[in-house]
Amino acid sequence: MQRRSWLRHSTLGTAALLALPTTHWAESSPEAVKNAEIRLNANENPYGPSKRVRKALQSMSPFGNRYPWALQQELKNKLARRFDxxxxxxxxxxxxAELLGLLGQYYGxxxxxxxxxxxxxxxLPQYVARHGGQWKQIExxxxxxxxxxxIDQAIDANTKLLYICNPNNPTGWTFSSHALKDYCKTMPKQIDICIDEAYIEYTKEGESASLTELVKENPNLIICRTFSKxxxxxxxxxxxxxxxxxxxKELKEYHTGFxxxxxxxxxxxxxxxxDDQEFVHQSRLKNRDAINEMIAFCETLQLPFIPSQANHLAFNPTxxxxxxxxxxEQASIRVGRFPYQGEDWCRLTMGTSREMRAFREKLQDLVG
Ligand SMILES: Cc1ncc(COP(=O)(O)O)c(C=O)c1O
Incomplete structure (x- = not known):
């Protein structure tokens, strides 16, 4: 099938080119963070670090005087084995975030x-724009x-990079891995694609939804991953x-920290x-329970929400x-906020079951 016609078949939604204001939905004042009782605004994992990690870190302080070259190599070796x-x-x-900024600087x-x-x-796109490149947004x-x-139609002669978060932040929307893999395979090789997989472990497919298996055959593909989620x-x-x-090698030329x-x-x-995949697995299960409960709650209150496979759920409280x-804010429950289609949406990070219950009870209280 021709690339354009494949896209037409694989696309459901309509979209328009739009310049939306940028937003900093995870920001809180230091004071707010300090006093926060319930922190559902920064897409953190409420269960981490795992017990195994905590234990390992206890013995680290004597090595604080040495540059960590050996550990850096050890981690790269481990990742290399993991991804073949x-x-x-x-x-x-x-x-x-540091690597996304580096990419933004590189393309910009x-x-x-x-x-x-x-x-x-x-x-990433903000850094592209700040360094003199252009950012085209598709609503x-x-x-x-x-x-x-x-997205495809927005690509013009000056486009060098396509940036996609899968799952997306702040909406939680997730591509079917088949659709995204096929799309990337058909992309002209002179256009680079950065897939930000910060939340990939939370998806229904788990890591098999990742596009890492395609990097060998597609030198225009860049994957960003994190241990933060x-x-x-x-x-x-x-x-x-x-x-x-x-x-x-090229990116190292742009990096300021060796x-x-x-x-x-x-x-x-x-x-x-x-090595502690059981922790990741448990985090995913607890997260899924929290998302399902929140979806049921949104349905009860008839709040529009966006189906999410990440660790956050976007809903419209208008x-x-x-x-x-x-x-x-008054109740010391920190939540994310972002503008979408002319209204203020909430991006709620899934906390522990106690935190989620407190959030729901508070909201139930407020609406009576
Ligand atoms: C999609 C996405 N990418 C990257 C990051 C940056 O995460 P970190 O710098 O903690 O790895 C975040 C943080 O929330 C994110 O949501």
Whole structure:
């Protein structure tokens, strides 16, 4: 099937090119974070770090005087075995945010364009724009669906990169892995594709939804992953990029920290966490329960929501006719907020069952 016609068949939603204001939905004042009783705004994993990681970190302090080159290599070797690649396919960072920023700087300084769905985690495309490139945004359909055809039609002569989060933040929308894999395979090789898989472990398919299996045959594909979410290590700051070794080499030229920004603690935590897949599995199960309960709750209150396979659920509280965000702030329940189709939507991170119950009870209270 021709590429365009395949896209037409595989696309459901309608979409339009749109310049939406950027947003910082996870930001809180330090004071708010300090006093927060319930923190459902930053897509963290409430169960991490795992017991095994905590134990391993206890013995790390004597090594704080040494640069962590050996640990860096150990983690790369481990990732290489896991993905059946060689270690030179990996770039480690202090969180995947650092690597997304690096990519933004890399494409932006070439004055090239990035196309992405909207709303999306804005860091990479914002950096492209800040460094002189262009950011074209494709608004998602009302149900959160991202139209691959619309993305495709937005690509022009200046486009060098396509950025997709799968699952998406803040909507939680997730592509079927088949659709996305087929799409990437048909993409002209002169256009790079960055798939941000920060939440991939939470999906129904789990890691098999990942596009990492395609990187060997598709040198234009870049995958960003993190230990901040399902691995429960957001505070450690450790993430990685998988890309063709030539690209990794090029990116090193743009990096300001000799590729040594992940600390010894973070590296050790990641190495141990990779072996603790039971923790990831349990996190995924608890997250799914929390999402299902929240969906049922939204249905009871007749709140529009977007089906999510991530660790957050986006819903529209407008119809409640209460000052939802102000009331949550007052109750020390931190929630995410983002503009979507002219209204303020809530992006709620799944907390523990106690936290989720407290949230629902508070909201139930407010609506009477
Ligand atoms: C889609 C997405 N990518 C990347 C990140 C950055 O995460 P980190 O820097 O903690 O790896 C986030 C954080 O929320 C995110 O939502």
């Amino acid at each position: 690649l060689s270690p030179d396919w990996f770039f480690l960072g202090a969180g995947s 300084s070439q004055k090239r364009g990035v196309v992405s769905p909207s709303p999306i985690f804005p860091l 998602m359909a009302p149900d959160g669906e991202i139209a691959l055809l619309a 399902a691995y429960g290590l957001a505070g450690m700051r450790i993430g990685y990029m998988i890309a063709h070794p030539d690209r990794i 590729e040594l920004t992940a600390s010894a603690y973070a590296l050790r935590a990641a190495i141990v966490a990779l 119809s409640l006719d209460i000052p939802f965000f102000a009331q949550m």
